Amino acid sequence: MDYKNLVRNCLKGNAEAQKYLYNHFAASMFGVCYRYTKSVTDAEDVLQEGFIKVFNNLHRYRHEGELQAWMRRIMVNTALTYLKQNKHYSSELSYEEINLHPVSSENPVITLQAKELADLIRQLPTGCQTIFNLHAVEGYTHVEIGEMLGIHEGTSRSQYARARSIMVGWIEKRNENIKQRRYAGK
Amino acid sequence: MPENEFEKKLKKMMDDFHLPPSTSVWENVSRRLHEKRRRKIPFFFLLAAGLITAGYFTYHVSEKYKQNSTAAISYTGKNADKAGNYLLKDSAKLSTQKPGIKKEEKASVSNTLPGTQQKIFKNELNNKLITVKNSTALKDNSSELENDNAGNNKQHLNGQIINENNNAIVSNNETLFKNSITIKQPVTPADAENTLLKDEVQDNNLALKKDSISGLANQPGNSLKKSTTKTPVTINKTSNWQWGVTGLYAKSNLIENLTNLNIPSAQYSNDPLTSGNYDTAFKTTHAFSPSAAYAFGTVVKKKIFKNGYLSSGLNFIHLSVKADIGKTVDSVIVIPSPAYTYFVRGYAQPGFVKTNTSKYNFIELPVLFQQNFFHSKKTSLSYNAGFSVRQLISSSSLIYNQINNIYFSKEELLRKTQFQVAAGLSFEMNTGKNNSFFIGPQFTYSLSNLIKNPGNSSFHFINYGLQAGFLLHKK
Known part of the structure; x- marks a missing residue:
């Protein structure tokens, strides 16, 4: 797809082009926003703010990387700002360093659908949820996460370890339940 | 970075994760963009x-103001062409060039009006109005000036004695001529020609205003007119x-x-x-x-x-x-x-x-x-x-x-x-x-x-x- 032309038209203020760009990326961007928040309404608020930023900063996009990746970074940053600014998140956001324990080596088979997996991530405590998303999905290093959130690198590591451990536990439990249901069915 | 298979699988699933938002999001985005x-x-x-x-x-x-301040003053008498409109810079010059004024009076005017500017008009009776403008201390000096000019009020012109009084000291136009005093002095046309220094008109940059001229014309005893054959004096008007x-x-x-x-x-x-x-x-x-x-x-x-x-x-x-x-x-x-x-x-x-x-x-x-x-x-x-x-x-x-x-x-x-x-x-x-x-x-x-x-x-x-x-x- 010729994004250059689309971006050019959006910059001219062409409403059709803006709507096309939105429709093209809204679902994938909403997936990002959904993982960082706890409710659909919040995710939509983040998406809305994120798209406003995208359109207002489109002139800064240099066509060097993928447009989707550029938009995704904006969405992630918007989500982080949103979490800090909203009381009900900021009160839950805690990045205290916990006792570092080795990252679980277990690699459970993920039998879940993407939506179910995203819902599990959203059930993590807010601090863990953010770090888990940033490291496991977005691929940021703990050093980068530390800079982004203003926390120590070690804190990011320990929070991630905790989040991973919880996630693995939930997934394994769910796998077991599925197995039990299968046996019960037989 | 993902360390193992669990992270890889999870990342892939989440990268591909799409969820359509409600239609209200685009409506809000669109509205805010236009707003x-x-x-x-x-x-x-x-x-x-x-x-x-x-x-x-x-x-x-x-x-408009500039146009208004371009005053055309002349008189319609026989010597109209000769007289014109002139300004005198200070009282010293005026007094030295006016034989009709005694030395004492010259000194008095000079003393009482240091650095003053004087403006002379002619009317159709060959009277001349001398407007003395003192931008600094004229208010204080005005009474003294009146006294000084009191003895200088009788002059002959065409066989007539025109008695000029202090009422000829006119202050016109509060804003531009706030501190100005006009002394009406009778002089002969010949005197006027001798005393009026045309060159100093430009030097003085004295602002004349239409209103002030009309004001003078309305004074009792003054028949100052704006000529139909105007000889305009353009005055630099600074706002x-x-x-x-x-x-x-x-x-x-x-x-x-x-x-x-x-x-x-x-x-x-x-x-x-x-x-x-x-x-x-x-x-x-x-x-x-x-x-x-x-x-x-x-x-x-x-x-x-x-x-x-x-x-x-x-x-x-x-x-x-x-x-x-x-x-x-x-x-x-x-x-x-x-x-x-x-x-x-x-x-x-x-x-x-x-x-x-x-x-x-x-x-x-x-x-x-x-x-x-x-x-x-x-x-x-x-x-x-x-x-x-x-x-x-x-x-x-x-x-x-x-x-x-x-x-x-x-x-x-x-x-x-x-x-x-x-x-x-x-x-x-x-x-x-x-x-x-x-x-x-x-x-x-x-x-x-x-x-x-x-x-x-x-x-x-x-x-x-x-x-x-x-x-x-x-x-």
Whole structure:
């Protein structure tokens, strides 16, 4: 797809082009926003703010990387700002360093659908949820996460370890339940 | 980076994860994108329109003024061609070149009018008016001057003795000829030719004004006429400019509108613990109460006609209003409105728990017309009226929603560009040769609704207070 032309038209203020760009990326961007928040309404608020930023900063996009990746970074940053600014998140956001324990080596088979997996991530405590998303999905290093959130690198590591451990536990439990249901069915 | 298979699988699944949002998201995005564009246009449009209007008005009026100040003075007598219109620079020259004036009188005039400028007109009876202008101390010297000229009042012209009195000492045109005194002295045409120095007309740059000439013509005994065959004397007219600093201390409030002065009411409970609970008795009060406001900035005034000024400037203005609120509720509430429905997270109901002060900071561009209606030597009293454009630069405010009876914060609902009408009085006092101090009450009403969304009540700023400033004058 010729994004250059689309971006050019959006910059001219062409409403059709803006709507096309939105429709093209809204679902994938909403997936990002959904993982960082706890409710659909919040995710939509983040998406809305994120798209406003995208359109207002489109002139800064240099066509060097993928447009989707550029938009995704904006969405992630918007989500982080949103979490800090909203009381009900900021009160839950805690990045205290916990006792570092080795990252679980277990690699459970993920039998879940993407939506179910995203819902599990959203059930993590807010601090863990953010770090888990940033490291496991977005691929940021703990050093980068530390800079982004203003926390120590070690804190990011320990929070991630905790989040991973919880996630693995939930997934394994769910796998077991599925197995039990299968046996019960037989 | 993902360390193992679990992370890899999870990343892939989440990268491919798509979830369609509701249609309202695009509607809100689209609306805000268009709103943003529209919001920028009015401010810059109004700013440009204000400056252009002020510029045009100033230019137009000053051009007209310039034309008026091109005085054509001549007399229609036999020696009209010879005489013309001339100015004499100082009394010393005048006296030396006028044989009709005795030495003592010359000295007297010289002493009493150091560095003065004199203006001579001829009328059809070959009389000459000498306008003596002293820009510094003529007022004080005027009585002395009158006495000095008292003995010089009898001169022969065409066999007639014209008795000239002190009534010929004329002060015309308060603004341009504030300190000028016109001495009517009879001289012969020959004297006039000898004494009038045409070259000095240009040097003196003495501003003549149409009004002053008519004023002279209206004097008893003077038959000064504007000739039909004019010999114009173009006078360099420099406009009066004033600039300085201004400050305002006022009270500001939010009202529904100016016609009925209704302030949107809020209902609150008497019990702070059950604030906002409609089961308890509640009272009705104003949603907002007045709070402090202040402004400071620069002011530029341009004289556009007699006693009339056009003033503008750039101000920083801080407005605030108070609201008594109850407990903050950390919950989501839906506010429906004709424009669009939005969610509010965290709101407060009216109550007694605390007084919240909403603060607004604006940059303001006022354009005011000012006219003196009382004027004395050192003081003047004037009124002013006009409009101003404000741009909201920052705010920390609560919005009141009457339907839900709640206060909430949502800055994006505030209208950034505000259009005001303003009026006031000003008492101005000269504090020095070229400067003055002014003070007076000022009132401003915002025609723009502070809140963009019609689902909320209508709020307009009013502010009333005392404005003061210091001005430097320049011609």
